[in-house]
Amino acid sequence: MISIARLLRQLVVLTALLISPLAAFAQGADDAFTRLGADSYSDTARAVEMLVTSAHPQAAAIIEALGDGRLLAGGGAVIVKTRDGKLIDAKTGQPVATEPAGLSAVRLNNNVRRVVQAALGGLGLLNPDAGKRIAAAEAVFKSRDVTVLPVLEAAIAKESDAKAKAALRQAQAAILIVKTDAPPFDRLAAVDVLRERGDQEALATLRSLPGDASPALKDAQGRAIAAIEGNLALWRAGQNLWYGLSLGSVLLLAAIGLAITFGVMGVINMAHGEMVMLGAYTTFVVQELIRTSAPGLFDYSLMIAIPAAFLVAGAVGIAIERGVIRFLYGRPLETLLATWGISLILQQAVRTGFGPTNREVGAPNFMSGAFEIGGLAITWNRLWIIVFAGLVFAALLAILKLTPMGLQMRAVTQNRRMASAMGIRTGRIDALTFGLGSGVAGLAGVALSQIDNVSPNLGQSYIIDSFMVVVFGGVGNLWGTLVGAMTLGVANKFLEPYAGAVLGKIALLVFIILFIQKRPRGLFALKGRAVEA
Amino acid sequence: MITRFLIQGMDKRGLVFLALLAGLALLVPLSNLLLPPGSFLHVPTSTMSLWGKYLCYALLAISLDLVWGYCGILSLGHGAFFALGGYAMGMYLMRQIGSRGVYGNPILPDFMVFLNWGELPWYWYGFSSFPFAMLMVLLVPGLLAFVFGWFAFRSRVTGVYLSIITQALTYALLLAFFRNDMGFGGNNGLTDFKDILGFNVQAQTTRAALFAMTCVMLIASFLIARGIVDSKLGKVVIAIRDAESRTRFLGYRVDRFKLFVFTVSACMAGVAGALYVPQVGIINPSEFAPANSIETVIWVAIGGRGTLVGAALGAVVVNYAKTVFTSGFMAPYWLFALGALFVFVTLFMPKGILGTAQDWWGKRRKPEPATPVAEPAAAE
Numbered sequence: 001m002i003s004i005a006r007l008l009r010q011l012v013v014l015t016a017l018l019i020s021p022l023a024a025f026a027q028g029a030d031d032a033f034t035r036l037g038a039d040s041y042s043d044t045a046r047a048v049e050m051l052v053t054s055a056h057p058q059a060a061a062i063i064e065a066l067g068d069g070r071l072l073a074g075g076g077a078v079i080v081k082t083r084d085g086k087l088i089d090a091k092t093g094q095p096v097a098t099e100p101a102g103l104s105a106v107r108l109n110n111n112v113r114r115v116v117q118a119a120l121g122g123l124g125l126l127n128p129d130a131g132k133r134i135a136a137a138e139a140v141f142k143s144r145d146v147t148v149l150p151v152l153e154a155a156i157a158k159e160s161d162a163k164a165k166a167a168l169r170q171a172q173a174a175i176l177i178v179k180t181d182a183p184p185f186d187r188l189a190a191v192d193v194l195r196e197r198g199d200q201e202a203l204a205t206l207r208s209l210p211g212d213a214s215p216a217l218k219d220a221q222g223r224a225i226a227a228i229e230g231n232l233a234l235w236r237a238g239q240n241l242w243y244g245l246s247l248g249s250v251l252l253l254a255a256i257g258l259a260i261t262f263g264v265m266g267v268i269n270m271a272h273g274e275m276v277m278l279g280a281y282t283t284f285v286v287q288e289l290i291r292t293s294a295p296g297l298f299d300y301s302l303m304i305a306i307p308a309a310f311l312v313a314g315a316v317g318i319a320i321e322r323g324v325i326r327f328l329y330g331r332p333l334e335t336l337l338a339t340w341g342i343s344l345i346l347q348q349a350v351r352t353g354f355g356p357t358n359r360e361v362g363a364p365n366f367m368s369g370a371f372e373i374g375g376l377a378i379t380w381n382r383l384w385i386i387v388f389a390g391l392v393f394a395a396l397l398a399i400l401k402l403t404p405m406g407l408q409m410r411a412v413t414q415n416r417r418m419a420s421a422m423g424i425r426t427g428r429i430d431a432l433t434f435g436l437g438s439g440v441a442g443l444a445g446v447a448l449s450q451i452d453n454v455s456p457n458l459g460q461s462y463i464i465d466s467f468m469v470v471v472f473g474g475v476g477n478l479w480g481t482l483v484g485a486m487t488l489g490v491a492n493k494f495l496e497p498y499a500g501a502v503l504g505k506i507a508l509l510v511f512i513i514l515f516i517q518k519r520p521r522g523l524f525a526l527k528g529r530a531v532e533a
Numbered sequence: 534m535i536t537r538f539l540i541q542g543m544d545k546r547g548l549v550f551l552a553l554l555a556g557l558a559l560l561v562p563l564s565n566l567l568l569p570p571g572s573f574l575h576v577p578t579s580t581m582s583l584w585g586k587y588l589c590y591a592l593l594a595i596s597l598d599l600v601w602g603y604c605g606i607l608s609l610g611h612g613a614f615f616a617l618g619g620y621a622m623g624m625y626l627m628r629q630i631g632s633r634g635v636y637g638n639p640i641l642p643d644f645m646v647f648l649n650w651g652e653l654p655w656y657w658y659g660f661s662s663f664p665f666a667m668l669m670v671l672l673v674p675g676l677l678a679f680v681f682g683w684f685a686f687r688s689r690v691t692g693v694y695l696s697i698i699t700q701a702l703t704y705a706l707l708l709a710f711f712r713n714d715m716g717f718g719g720n721n722g723l724t725d726f727k728d729i730l731g732f733n734v735q736a737q738t739t740r741a742a743l744f745a746m747t748c749v750m751l752i753a754s755f756l757i758a759r760g761i762v763d764s765k766l767g768k769v770v771i772a773i774r775d776a777e778s779r780t781r782f783l784g785y786r787v788d789r790f791k792l793f794v795f796t797v798s799a800c801m802a803g804v805a806g807a808l809y810v811p812q813v814g815i816i817n818p819s820e821f822a823p824a825n826s827i828e829t830v831i832w833v834a835i836g837g838r839g840t841l842v843g844a845a846l847g848a849v850v851v852n853y854a855k856t857v858f859t860s861g862f863m864a865p866y867w868l869f870a871l872g873a874l875f876v877f878v879t880l881f882m883p884k885g886i887l888g889t890a891q892d893w894w895g896k897r898r899k900p901e902p903a904t905p906v907a908e909p910a911a912a913e
Binding site for chain 2: 509
């Protein structure tokens with residue numbers, strides 16, 4: 001009986017909606033207000049449902065007030081009493097100065113309360129804002145509240161936005177799965193809808209199919225679950241790959257400067273991590289300056305920080321090379337110790353200057369937020385860092401291969417005395433090469449300031465990883481560094497789900513230790529005379 | 534035999550060092566225990582413990598000097614062997630706590646009770662016995678060094694590459710020991726020790742005995758190291774340091790010599806760690822930090838590598854300076870000083886305090902002919 005009545009009611013509403021939304025709005029709402037005034041439970045309940053489908057601008061406020069016993073009716077007027085005691089006309093939303101006579105609170109019984117609850121849940125489904133409709137559909141999807149179904153169906157019929165419609169259909173499917181008295185054909189279709197949705201929640205919903213479902217339905221459910229699980233595993237692998245590439249690009253940025261100083265020059269620069277840290281602090285300083293003097297430029301702060309960090313780290317690098325390292329060429333182990341000392345000094349200097357705590361580096365607008373491709377969640381900052389790492393790599397490669405300075409660098413690397421005899425000022429080239437490597441480390445610092453804590457210890461946490469990358473990839477070969485960084489990054493992220501972050505890292509370290517035994521000069525070893533140098 | 538070795542094989546420097554240590558071993562504990570606290574010659578217990586710590590570092594430095602100074606292997610992971618020895622000792626001390634822990638569990642250490650562990654992990658078996666624990670102090674670092682070295686030296690990983698993978702080794706151990714699941718107390722490590730061999734760890738007499746023991750072990754290690762480098766084998770080891778390929782071409786199995794020295798050195802480092810733990814009262818994963826191992830290298834470099842005595846001297850000098858620096862108003866500047874020390878020593882005193890002093894003395898005594906002290910080719 002009830003269901004027929006509901007069906008009829010929906011039919012009325014639907015036709016009204018189809019004919020003209022405006023008419024439906026006026027009609028449904030007016031009818032609802034008279035019913036609210038009638039002070040009968042069944043009328044009130046219907047009035048609520050009408051309000052929901054009418055999309056009256058005050059609907060939410062009215063129904064909420066009704067639930068709280070703050071809805072007053074009498075003498076043809078329906079008045080909402082707000083929480084702070086003001087009176088508002090329910091129809092027009094205008095404030096009412098004086099309380100009309102003969103008003104009394106609209107009464108509730110359990111049935112009305114339930115309807116109110118469901119209506120509040122379903123109301124969002126008809127919200128004029130598509131985003132809110134989707135959110136409401138998601139909520140219904142999770143709650144699988146059968147009472148919302150009529151509203152949901154009305155909403156689906158009315159929906160014009162494709163995305164919102166899909167969300168609504170999924171919510172409907174979720175309800176149909178648990179609604180055992182729904183037509184079997186609809187429920188089968190629901191399984192398909194969920195299968196298409198194909199995420200973790202669809203899986204959970206499918207699993208909530210009651211045990212007494214028909215064999216056909218169960219079969220469909222089983223196949224859908226298998227399909228979703230296979231799909232999810234694929235996406236997970238994709239996500240891991242993405243995380244891996246992201247980590248790999250961070251490693252690449254951190255290591256590529258080292259690949260120049262260590263790989264090309266043969267200098268073990270233990271202060272390399274501190275160059276990264278200096279780059280991060282430069283970003284911080286640039287942002288502080290912008291905050292205090294030109295807040296409008298904030299979105300460009302990273303663009304400004306990039307050359308600044310390159311110059312700061314590069315200048316410090318050149319100073320280190322001229323001041324210390326040039327006296328230690330050919331004594332790699334001593335260089336290691338001296339640069340370690342320098343790293344301690346730089347760390348302490350930053351700690352004294354900026355304090356030992358983490359510094360806040362903000363993200364410009366284009367770096368914040370995320371978007372999704374299928375099952376992949378991609379954050380903008382990670383994406384930009386990958387792009388940035390690629391650009392830095394390409395630029396470095398171009399400098400080494402295409403510019404006169406790169407030519408001279410390679411010449412000095414290959415045969416210092418011969419290069420000197422050809423008129424290359426080797427000392428100057430050494431300083432510039434070291435400055436270049438350090439400057440690139442500074443660039444890495446700009447990128448890392450976006451994803452890591454900017455503290456005096458920032459560099460320390462990357463130095464060992466960077467060395468691993470360079471040693472693994474093969475010294476003196478930028479492509480080796482690229483392959484090494486990406487391999488280690490991806491391997492790390494694929495190990496993590498199985499072994500946990502720490503064990504995964506340990507496994508990689510052990511792997512590299514063993515790998516070095518097999519290929520003592522890395523993946524892409526230099527051949528020929530350069531090896532002897 | 535030993536006396537002959539002592540008299541003939543030992544240079545003056547070594548003899549002075551040994552005499553000094555023997556004197557310390559005797560006099561410091563005696564002065565601490567027998568003289569009244571007000572006396573001018575009285576050594577307070579805290580000072581004695583502090584110096585005990587320095588001497589442990591000296592022992593670690595000697596072990597590193599053996600491989601770096603004489604064999605050219607710059608290990609940036611010697612802290613790992615030190616810490617492993619320390620953990621072996623710490624495990625013994627933990628088991629000695631018995632039911633006196635906070636939770637009163639007679640078998641499980643507190644942190645295991647806290648983590649709801651049902652029973653003792655298998656690798657903790659046996660550590661209630663002192664001889665077994667002492668065996669492990671030698672065996673665990675020794676075995677790790679043996680396996681690691683066997684792989685590394687056989688495939689001729691040398692120079693910087695070796696340094697970096699030793700660093701990776703200690704870093705991996707650092708990460709591993711931070712994990713609670715490892716069963717070594719995770720972040721907090723092992724602490725709250727009560728007894729060692731039935732004596733209270735905190736007692737003045739125990740501390741005096743530990744100090745004396747540290748001196749004795751330092752003497753023993755020094756003699757062993759001296760014995761190794763002065764022997765025929767030591768000559769080969771030095772040859773490997775100076776010209777590895779040439780030594781190989783002469784027919785020596787370079788990898789085996791290196792492996793032997795490396796393993797012995799790791800055992801010594803383990804002993805140093807084991808002596809360190811009861812005197813300091815705690816062992817935690819931060820001992821594995823790569824920075825610690827690098828600091829050890831600088832002790833050796835400052836004292837003068839390839840001298841053994843110098844390494845010990847460097848360890849004591851740097852750590853004494855550290856104590857002085859970090860306890861006063863200059864605390865924020867300690868890292869500046871340490872960093873500057875690294876740079877200064879590598880640039881201006883490549884032979885360290887001892888080597889520089891020697892040169893200076895040599896020049897004053899007989900200006901001609903200056904013996905060309907072969908600069909050890911640290912890496913290929």
